Amino acid sequence: METVTTFSGDYGPQRLSVELANICNLHCSYCFRADENLYSPHAEFFPVDLLRRVISEARTVAGITRVSFTGGEPTLHPQFTETLNTIAEAGLTASFVSNGWHFDRVWPAIQANRTALSHVAFSLDGVTRETHDRWRGQGSFDRLVRAFSRCYMSNLPFGLKIVIRRDLMDQLEQIALFAARMGAASLHFVHVMPTSNTVADTAALSLEEQRVAEQEIAILARIFKMNIGLDVGYYNIDEERPPCSPLAGTSMNIDYRGRLSLCCNLSGFRGADNEEDVVADLNVESFADAYAKFVSLAKAQSQRRKTALAALRSQGLTPDLYTGSPCLFCLQSFGKIPWH
Amino acid sequence: MNLTPGKHVVATDFDGGEGILVDLNTKKYYQLNETAMIVWKGLEQGKSTTEIAAEITSNYEVALDQATLSVERIVDNFQTYKLISASQ
Secondary structure (H helix, E strand, O other), X not given: OOOOOOXXXXXOOOEEEEEOEOOOOOOOOOXXXXXXXXXXXXXXXXXXXXXXHHHHHHHHHXXXXXXXXXXXOHHHOOOHHHHHHHHHHHOOEEEEEEOOOOHHHHHHHHHHOHHHEEEEEEEEOOOOHHHHHHHHOOOHHHHHHHHHHXXXXXXXXXXXXXXXXXXXXXXXXXXXXXXXXXXXXXXXXXXXXXXXXXXXXXXXXXXXXXXXHHHHHHHHXXXXXXXXXXXXXXXXXXXXXXXXXXXXXXXXXXXXXXXXXXXXXXXXXXXXXXXXXXXXXXXXXXXXXXXXXXXXXXXXXHHHHHHHHHHHHHOXXXXXXXXXXXXXXXXXXXXXXXXX | OEEEEOOOEEEEEOXXXXXXXXXXXXXXXXXXXXXXXXXXXXXXXXXXXXXXXXXXXXXXXXXXXXXXXXXXXXXXXXXXXXXXXXXX
């Protein structure tokens, strides 16, 4: 019997995703962020004053209750403590995604703002030192385990995010078991976002492989108590409902320059030749004006995808991966993967 | 006898002297109180149980025989859970 994977349709609370830093201290070859940002000698950090203004306006205009910090690596922000303070003072909750390398250093800031933090998401590349450090450098795994330890002992919920490279296809259950034993509250799988033909051919899964992986993830989600899901790149050809939170208008991305854009997975994409997903510069525009543009773009993009799916359906064709996956559809239609 | 922390164990210091060990083989956490953490750190530095007990007496108001007993008990626990290995 085939196990069907479906998008849950739960878009989560109204929220902002804010890139705190353009840079990262690690070099993961499959990362979709552009090298010129991640390894720029010119580090740029999201201004705390702008954060304060934006969350205040976004709360009123878009009803946001949560902020998730991304990057680059958000813990590299020199005012990381102040960013968490800002969330706490606003009465919102925050989370952030991290490679865990600098977790010891930012731990005092986390403790000081514990009530404002809902959880931390850590990026994982394997369940042993050897497999994880192969992608993230020596010492990464031990630092990550120390970060788990701090969270576990302090009752700060943490989740794991792992990109399903082809070499991990047969390890999904092992990964879930590792996450559960480490006390993770959630495990979110992510498909590889292809940044070149080489990445697409060597690391990313084919449509058939994706289906197998997604069925396995659905089974794991039923077996394990912790929340298990697939965040990015899933195949979903439902024409009735928006396939993701950005297109549903519930999550908005702000890049490290302070520009509102459709989705964190499109932002700063390696090799992109288009930035039509960027709708406004919040340094000079109000969130209200920017949000109106955001909603308009999200609706237009939803309609564009509906039309593409309907056209294939009318011809009796099954959508290929680059149409069936909302993420790949957006990458393609926003000019992020010109090589494809 | 040399007592060596296992390479499969990751230790984390907490404020106040407590700590936590993660056994990467079993994927289990072990919470250490302040004394156990001193013992663990001592073993990491290659100290003997006698040296660790002496260190405890120099920093805390405790008699040497009591400190030695505590250190030995903690080391026994580490061995029971295969967190350290012993060699001649």
